[in-house]
Amino acid sequence: MKILIIGGGGREHAIAWKLNSEDNVKKIYCAPGNAGIAQVAECLNINDDNIEELLNFAKLNEIDLTIVGPEVPLVKGIVDQFEKEGMKIFGPNKECSQLEGSKAFSKEFMIRHDIPTAKYKEYTNIDEAISEIDSFGYPVVIKADGLAAGKGVVIPQNKEEAINTLHEMMSDKKFGTAGDKIVVEEFLTGIETSILAFVDNNTIVPMVSAKDHKKIYNNEQGPNTGGMGTFSPSEICTNELAKAIEETVLTKTLDGFKKDGLDYNGILFIGLMITEEGAKVLEYNVRFGDPETQSVLFRLETDLHEIMEAILDNKLNEIEIKYKKEEAVCVMLTSGGYPESYENGKIIEGLNELDEDIVVFHSGTKMINNNLVTNGGRVLGITTSAENVEDAAIKIYKNINKINFEGMHYRTDIGIQSCVELV
Known part of the structure; x- marks a missing residue:
């Protein structure tokens, strides 16, 4: 089958990497892609929010399945437009995508369906x-x-x-x-974690857990970013907590979709704060999280395209989804100055010196004059797995020492606090 992936970051690289290992996938396109994705897919000079051009390409090239990575085209209604033309596309429609496109819409949904969340008020x-x-x-x-x-x-x-x-x-x-419009909320204290879930009209299936680190500096200091690293499984997601989240969040969310007539098919990302009162929802995202995807898909054994097609046919409950027992870590290397102002075009060196079991997911890269250079705030996601998170983190930090570009920044505490001693 021929697949078109929309997007050009680390999440999309992880999706392409996984699909490239699957027998029934014969050709992968990615719009716009990046230098890393180009190693496993044909990259297209089409922006990820240019819905008309993406649709024309999919029709002209008889694409069997289009997968939407980022939130912007989903919120703009790309799924509705593809489906109107009879094209198979994976992701929630425009109405459902308001769960990410509007914080107020999302909070109102939670309150309406008794899903635990922080107290809030919206203002214009x-x-x-x-x-x-x-x-x-x-x-x-x-x-x-x-x-x-x-x-x-x-x-x-x-x-x-x-x-x-x-x-x-x-x-x-x-x-x-x-x-x-802004939303003001009470500050919740606890441990932050996240759940990615596969969702169709009848079923919601959580993936293996992952822990994300949003702050730019060690020990959760500094401004928020798109994510500085993840590991899977999250250290706090015990069987007891997973059962509680299923009852108070997952089941109520799916029931809410049904009651509100939301025809949800795709990925649902649920950001959670584990408080003394239990799990509370911080946010919904309507696509794979980044960089959670890098850690989670690294562990996924079941073919991703088979899961996606089952979801589109509302047969998710018929698929057995398996994961590797090994635990995974992804550490982001970012441009100096990120998440504020930063410069692109810095030459990246050392990737050919990494150990064989290290996978580099490209978030912001491109090729200029045969040189791999930075092209974004988050540049590379250095990823591997091991028997446990700590061992995986140790391997990653040893390999990060081989990589260099001007201004390169990364946290040294993803996976284990003691990683700071390794660099």
Whole structure:
């Protein structure tokens, strides 16, 4: 079969890497892809949000299955347009994608269906938000309602920081129209984790757990990023907790889809805070998380395209999904200055010196004059597996020492705190 993957980051590289190992997949295209994806797929000069051109390519080249990686085309309704033309595409439709496209829509869904989450209020008037901000206590969580590339969540520690954040989002339009409406939430304390799940109209099946690290610096310090690294399984996802999450979150979410008439087929990412009161939902995303995907798909044994086709046929309950027992770690290498301003075009060296069991998922790279160079804030996801997370992390950090590009930054505590002693 011929598959088109939409997107050009580490998540899409992991999807392409997995599909490339599957017998029935004969040809993979990726739009726009990157230098790493080009090793396993034919990259196309089409932006991931150019729905008309993507659809025309899929029809002209008789693509059997299109897989949507990033959230923007999903929120824009790419699935609806492909399906209207009779093209098979994997991902939730425009209506369902509001779960990620609008924080307010998502919170209203949770409250309506008794899904545990933080107390909140939404605002479109900055003066009203400022006048009530103290009522949430500090620290406080402020979210841009719309899409903000994973950076639209700020946690001010005091009133001054909160007011500055409100001005940045609502008045200065730091995140564009995404800040026209904002959501203010109580700050939850606990351990953050996430669940990726396969979903069709009748079934929701959680994947193996993964732990993400959003902050740019060690020990969860500094501003939020799109993700600095992950490991799977998450250390806190015991069988007891998994059962509680299934009852209070997963089952209620699926029931909510049915009650609201949401025809959900695809991937659902659920960000969770494990509090003293139990698991509470921080957010929904309507696609594979990045870099959680790198760790989770590294462990997936079942053919990914078979799972996706089962979901599209609403036969997810007929598929047995298997994972490797080995545990996986992915550490992100980022450009200097990320998540704020950074420079592209830095030559990357050392990848040909890595151990054979290290897989490098490219997030932001391209080729210039036969040189592999940086082309984004998050550049590479160095990934492997081992008997346990700690051993996998040790292997990764030893190999990271062989890689170099100007300004290269990474956390040294992904997987084990003692990793700081290895670098």
